[in-house]
Amino acid sequence: MARLNVSPTRMELGRLKKRLSVARNGHKLLKDKRDELMKQFMSLIRKNKELRVKAEAALAETQKDFLICGAMLSEESLDAALSMPSRSVSAEVTYKNLTGVTVPEFEYTITSGSSDPLCYGFNDTNSALDRAVGSMDSVMDLLLELAKTEKAARLLSCEIEKTRRRVNALEYVMIPQLEETIKYINMKMEENERSTKIRLMKVKDMVLEKKQTGG
Amino acid sequence: MAYSVAAIGDKESLLSFRSAGIRAYECSTRGGALKALKSAQEDCAVIYVTDEIYEMLSEEISFFDDKPLPAIIPFPGMKGSGVGMRLLNKSVETAVGSNILQE
Numbered sequence: 257m258a259r260l261n262v263s264p265t266r267m268e269l270g271r272l273k274k275r276l277s278v279a280r281n282g283h284k285l286l287k288d289k290r291d292e293l294m295k296q297f298m299s300l301i302r303k304n305k306e307l308r309v310k311a312e313a314a315l316a317e318t319q320k321d322f323l324i325c326g327a328m329l330s331e332e333s334l335d336a337a338l339s340m341p342s343r344s345v346s347a348e349v350t351y352k353n354l355t356g357v358t359v360p361e362f363e364y365t366i367t368s369g370s371s372d373p374l375c376y377g378f379n380d381t382n383s384a385l386d387r388a389v390g391s392m393d394s395v396m397d398l399l400l401e402l403a404k405t406e407k408a409a410r411l412l413s414c415e416i417e418k419t420r421r422r423v424n425a426l427e428y429v430m431i432p433q434l435e436e437t438i439k440y441i442n443m444k445m446e447e448n449e450r451s452t453k454i455r456l457m458k459v460k461d462m463v464l465e466k467k468q469t470g471g
Numbered sequence: 472m473a474y475s476v477a478a479i480g481d482k483e484s485l486l487s488f489r490s491a492g493i494r495a496y497e498c499s500t501r502g503g504a505l506k507a508l509k510s511a512q513e514d515c516a517v518i519y520v521t522d523e524i525y526e527m528l529s530e531e532i533s534f535f536d537d538k539p540l541p542a543i544i545p546f547p548g549m550k551g552s553g554v555g556m557r558l559l560n561k562s563v564e565t566a567v568g569s570n571i572l573q574e
Contacts, residue, residue: 341489
C-alpha cells in the first residue's frame with residue numbers, strides 16, 4: 257500500500273493519528289449503517305417480490321378481460337365508455353426516514369363522482385366490460401402497494417451500494433494508507449534520534465581524543 | 472401537495488388503467504413516450520410504464536432511480552417481457568452483490 261506523500265515531522269504525525277481515529281470511527285458507523293440498511297432491504301425486497309408476482313398475475317387476468325371486451329365491442333364504443341372515468345386517483349406523499357434514506361410514502365385517495373365504478377351507459381357496452389372494470393379495483397390496490405415498496409427497495413439498494421463503497425474505501429484504502437504513513441513517520445523519527453545519538457557519541461570521542469593528545 | 476398517478480403505454484394495455492381513473496398517456500414510439508414521461512413527471516408521484524416503454528426509455532428512467540419522486544413502476548402490458556422481475560433481481564444484485572433471491 258502506498259503511503260501518503262507527507263514530510264515526516266511530529267506535527268504531521270499528530271495530524272495523521274487524528275485522521276486515523278476519525279476514519280476508524282467513521283468506518284465503524286458506516287458498517288453499522290450498511291448492516292441496518294441491508295436488514296431493512298431484505299425484508300422489503302421479499303415483500304416486493306411477493307407483491308409483484310401477485311400484481312402481475314392479477315393484472316394479466318384483468319388485461320385479458322379487457323381484451324375480450326375489446327374484441328366484442330367496437331373500438332369507438334369502448335373508447336367512449338372509458339373516456340370519462342367516474343373516479344380519479346391521487347396520491348398524497350409523505351416522506352419517511354429509513355436509516356438516513358428518504359423514502360416516499362404514498363397515501364392514495366380515490367375521489368369518485370359516484371359510488372358506482374361503472375361510468376358508462378349500458379346501451380352499447382356489455383357485461384364483460386362491467387366485470388373487467390370491477391376486477392380492476394382489487395388490482396389497483398395491489399399496484400399502488402407495489403409502487404410504494406418497489407420505490408423504497410430501489411432507493412435502499414442505491415444507498416446500500418453507496419455505503420458499501422464508502423465502507424470499502426475506508427477499510428481497504430484510507431485506513432491502511434494512514435497506518436502505513438504513521439509507521440513510516442515513526443520509523444523515520446527513530447532513525448533520526450539514533451543518528452543524533454551516534455553523532456554526539458562520535459563528537460564526544462573526538463573531543464576526548466583531542467584532550468588526550470593535546471594534554 | 473397532492474400528486475397524480477399516471478400510466479404510459481400502448482392503447483390496449485392502458486384500458487384497465489383508464490377505467491380505474493388513472494391518467495393515461497398513449498404512445499407507441501420512443502419520442503412520444505419521452506414526451507409523455509416528461510409531462511407526467513411534473514405532477515405525478517407514481518408512473519406506471521409498460522415493459523416495452525420501460526426498455527425503450529431505460530436510460531432516462533434510470534435517472535430517477537435515486538430520486539424519491541416519481542416512482543416509475545414497470546408493468547407487463549399486452550406484450551409483457553418480465554422487466555419488473557429483472558429489475559427486482561438487479562436491485563438485489565446492486566445491494567447484496569449477488570442474487571440471493573433466485574431459486
